[in-house]
Amino acid sequence: MSIEEKNLAAPAAPAGRRSHQAAPRWLLGLGPLVLVTVLLGLFALFNGPGLAKLSEGVPPKEDVAVEDIRLSPGQIEITVRNEGPDPVSIAQVNISDYYAPFTQTRPTMAPLESTTVTASYHWVDGDPYEIALVTSVGGKITAAIDAAALSPEKDASFFALMALLGIYVGIIPVAMGMLWMPFVRRSSTAWVRALLGLTVGLLAFLAFDATLEAFELVSGHGSFGGPLVVILGALISYLILEGIDAWMRRHQSPASHGQAPLPPARLALLIATGIGMHNLGEGLAIGSAYAIGSLALGATLIVGFAIHNTTEGLAIVTPLAKETPGLGRLALLGLIAGAPAILGTLIGATVYQPTLAAFLLGLGAGAVGQVAIKLLPLLKDHAGRILSPLTVAGIITGIAIMFATGLLVQA
Structure with a gap:
């Protein structure tokens, strides 16, 4: 008996039974996404079971970008953003080898958060300055001012x-x-x-x-x-x-x-x-x-x-x-x-x-x-x-x- 004859001789599945067994295509595509979402949710809920010890003794990774520097009389404002995966805190501000007193809008930057550091410093018009923001773990965020000048008002x-x-x-x-x-x-x-x-x-x-x-x-x-x-x-x-x-x-x-x-x-x-x-x-x-x-x-x-x-x-x-x-x-x-x-x-x-x-x-x-x-x-x-x-x-x-x-x- 040929293959074609065998296929013709094979009994066909009942139409009603086939319609119940065949799942919609959209459901087949959505199912794995739902399972992955549930798995990731459980992983986050239990804080990565068994992986807590991996980060013990490892210093945080700091990746901070300087977004803006503004100069006003007696002050230098530096806006920075945390682009890394770990929180970052600014502990010191060094301006041309001088540790300046400062305030900041946010003591600790979570990932993707920014803070504006306002340092009290009597800068001189036209002079260059090297700025280093020292983090709580000793890291440095550096920036440079080529020639100090009063920042324009953004009006x-x-x-x-x-x-x-x-x-x-x-x-x-x-x-x-x-x-x-x-x-x-x-x-x-x-x-x-x-x-x-x-x-x-x-x-x-x-x-x-x-x-x-x-x-x-x-x-x-x-x-x-x-x-x-x-x-x-x-x-x-x-x-x-x-x-x-x-x-x-x-x-x-x-x-x-x-x-x-x-x-x-x-x-x-x-x-x-x-x-x-x-x-x-x-x-x-x-x-x-x-x-x-x-x-x-x-x-x-x-x-x-x-x-x-x-x-x-x-x-x-x-x-x-x-x-x-x-x-x-x-x-x-x-x-x-x-x-x-x-x-x-x-x-x-x-x-x-x-x-x-x-x-x-x-x-x-x-x-x-x-x-x-x-x-x-x-x-x-x-x-x-x-x-x-x-x-x-x-x-x-x-x-x-x-x-x-x-x-x-x-x-």
Whole structure:
């Protein structure tokens, strides 16, 4: 008897019995979650049976981040947050080898809690200071003031100044860079490929620069994943932009599917979006640095930021070399790229958290990296080569420009 005949000869289970035995699919998926929840609840209720002796004699792990430093006449206020798993208490405040009397809003910080330490200290305007908060178990939380200055009051005028600062370093430089649009439109095909290579170099530099800056922010802090949050932010932004691109391709003609180059208008939008996410992280760093007085935002530094970020506008308009976009579209692209710097300065001046700043910088790095990859098909010459002498020269020039102008904003 064949297998088919055996299957036909086998008696079928009654329909009523089968419906009673088959559990709903949602119940099969929910069951393990309920069991895990019950198990974790019992584990927490009985305080980890049998594991109490593991922590005996082991010093607590302290991971504390400095979020804000404010200076007022005769006082220095330091806001810190416990990012570790164990409670932390501040026992002493040392300012440039002087143990200062202090008060604090919370004597013991539970995980994720913060406290503001107010130390009585007659600081001198313009002098640098080294601060060390000594915990009850002898650990040190260090911070530095490069040049002491009276902290600004966070009123309406302060936030207006932060918004103006975002305009100076975000919107205006991008708009200035977009003025190269007539030059790009009159360029030959070979020159456009060189300019696209220049754009790839600019974006690649921004991606690496943001990543290194983010890693520096979380160096020495393993809480919230430490450097992992940077990689996570980069992956999230990269995958989101890839998903948006795939969704837009699906709603176009079949000829546009696959690895075909993106339409110029959409590519310009992706570049503006990626640069905008990068400028959000940059604005956050600027606003927080100004709020704690560690960055002297003078006219020279503003000029440095303007020169450094002007090239971002060129990167946006280069894919539109053969297009005739209206002023409204160009203005919208400029706002998408530059306006996030305003939001970043406002957030940074209001509340600063190193891990959050690193995550946002990671988002920007992933976004500009994704856009740089999308630009590569447009670099192909008549022989199908992406890395021709012309495009390689453009990439290297873009990296060199960003490196040189970046030296103007070192602070």
